[in-house]
Amino acid sequence: MSQDPQNIDESFSVDDKTPLWIYVKKTEKISGGGSWRFECNFCNNSYVGSHSRVVTHLIQEGVKGIKGCLKVTPQQRANMKKLLEECKERIKRSAPKVVPLPSSSRKSSSSSLDYDMSYKVPNASESDSKKRKGMSPLEKAFQNEDREQCDGEVARMFYTGGLSFNLARNPHYRNSYVRASQIPGYVPPGYNALRTTLLQKERKNIDMHLQHLKNTWKQKGVSICSDGWSDPQRRPIFNLIAANESGPMMLRAINTHGETKTGEMIAELIIEGVKEVGHENVVQIITDNASNCVKAGSLISAKFPTIFWTPCVVHTLNLALKNICAPTLTTRNNEDVFDACYWIKSISEDVTWIKVMIGSPATTRKRSVCGS
Template sequence: MSSKNARKDPAWKYCVEIDVPPSGVKKGYKYMKCNFCSKDFKGGVKRMKDHLAGTNKDAAPCLTVPAEVKEEIKQYLKAFQDSKFAAQRNFEENVESGAYYTGSSASVSNRGVRGPMDWHVHVVSEGGSQPPETMPPVSAKEHRNQVCLDIGRFFYENGNPFHAATSPSFTSMLRSVGNFGRGLKPPTMHELRTWILKEEVKTTTEMVNDIKATWKTTRVSLLSDGWLDMRNRSLINFLVNNQYGTVFLKTVDASNCVKDAEKIFELLDGVIEDIGEDIVVQVVTDNASNYKKAGEMLMKKRKKLYWTPCAAHCIDLMLEKIGELPQHKNALLKAKKVSNFIYNHNWVLNLARKILGKDLLRPAATRFATAFLTIQSLYDSKDALQQMFVSNDWKNCAWAKKDDGKNVKKIIMDERTFWPSVVYTLQTTSPLVEVLRIVDGEQTPAMGFLYGAMDACKEKIAKNLNNIEASYKEMGHQR
């Protein structure tokens, strides 16, 4: 046991450390007994100081402690708190004045090393917080690299997606920080969720109102976007679009009526009434039968607007129909079987990643286009997949001896039927998938390109099949 004379904390003068049974010891805990009331404490000398000073924080007050001892400990606690707050205030003042600036060790103040922070700070002179107007190229490059490393660390530590760096607001943020100069005190978490948030809501509201002010002049399209959330509810987003932007109106839970054309019609009609019948010239929805019927009912009631099916949904349904043709269906089923086998077995997946150097694309449950993209992914990795299934690693693994493994290997090595069906599927669907990419993108409105893109798509499919009409005639009936 350490001598209390070797301990600097004043509380040790008025207590003793005691032993406890080994079974009752908690790691890192100190067990003490007050010299005045003989009360036992565990958890550290801080509790003993609260006991002696009567703070009523983490321990009951000592009823027999002398007044002078109580005052001594109280003053010690007060001095400790004052020094703690002073250090925090000193840091904040230095930040505000520009005294702390992340940089290389070469730029540390030459007034002498004060502590470890000097290796990571840049002291700004009293003349101002702006960097020198001229900076040697090497130094400028080093400074930029350090800034980029700090930005990168922020992204990595917080799991921010890399594409956030392409956001205009990211560029605007960095420009504002650069214009402010050194010594910027960043916003606190409290500020981000209070006045900064309120100001951003105000700005966004003004932007939306500016767009809404153009609706009467330009007229608008009403967009209906149905989707399923994580609770499997059928939700419908309603949005309004014109050349100045898209405005989100509201989300409706349509779980009880999404299959009912009459109810869908009532929902759409109610939104049009809210916006103004004279303003809405087009309603865009999915091409499902219930939406199609609701669109016909809308046009019958409101003579000045048109119902338009979503182009992306139409093309996706076309791909669904094409996927039901025998040769396409056979290729899709086998491709799905290969993909699922690889992804459902960790050892096989690791072997595939080792040999292919990448992951295969898996088909999604809702987008039929992804099924054809899966086939493209398989075809691009054909040689590597065949190499995998003839490798020694595969021959020596347990899966090579099981029926599932044998069947998948047979598919991959089948040059007579499987791979020719893959080639045919790609020749007849890749041009249509390219059109889907155009109409489903968010960068450029696709309406002006759609008809030309569909004509080019049909010509490309015919060309891929050597303009032999019998090879693609059946597809023309799947629209």
């Protein structure tokens, strides 16, 4: 319902970025961008465009390509201009303040860790001219101040973006800066490039490198392994991995927050992975031994008779050891538990001996000579 343009309350649902939308009635969203089909509350004419066209139509300023409204009075136009200025001022006041980077340069009336109050967003041309002027030979050689400012900029990116410090251990973190330092005037990719073209290019690249692994599925068969885990934000994740003797490949990781993990639900997720690989290439499904996974396995085997469900051996051993080592009501002290589990020690020693034996140089040479 449109409001009376003569008595409109300018504080009603005003978006500071697009305040003059309150003087028109949106009738249809146009796909792409922020354009709408709208009807002017003053002249009742219909137009198509974004907020900038609304501004041009009402106060006859800004972009061209739309007729100005002849029914807006000078006083109303002045009120609209005032509203625009107030909104711009509010946006300006709410914008994040630029905090200067720390500087270790000492001053007589300041501490050892001062702030460079002249800080502003760096510009490549200004940075080059600064390097050429007012620098001693020692400063030119080591560029200590520039290094300190650059370190502060990188550190602030971590702090303000809430980035994990482990990112600094990522080899691509260092490699990206090394490459950037070798390209004069390089500007890193922006928000849209990272989430569109560069993301698509990286996915295409990964798919290309995984294709040789996918080519082995038909020849050697595939086991689809599934399990649940929690990510760093404690969200429950259900993963699917396709594996054969050529190597494993992650198919997908699904956020199952808020969903009940029934046998039917797990079976549905695994079946999607089976279809992606091709049911004719899948030999078995491997899950843990929980009752819902057992049910999921039976449902999948019923749908695809050639696919077997196999319980995870590691999970089976884990359950067995927990059962063996669990204290009972008759257990009086830890010696009883130790005696029940003592057999594991001899097995572990045998495993260690076999591992050392297989990895010894003599055994390695013997295998190579025999061609095994």
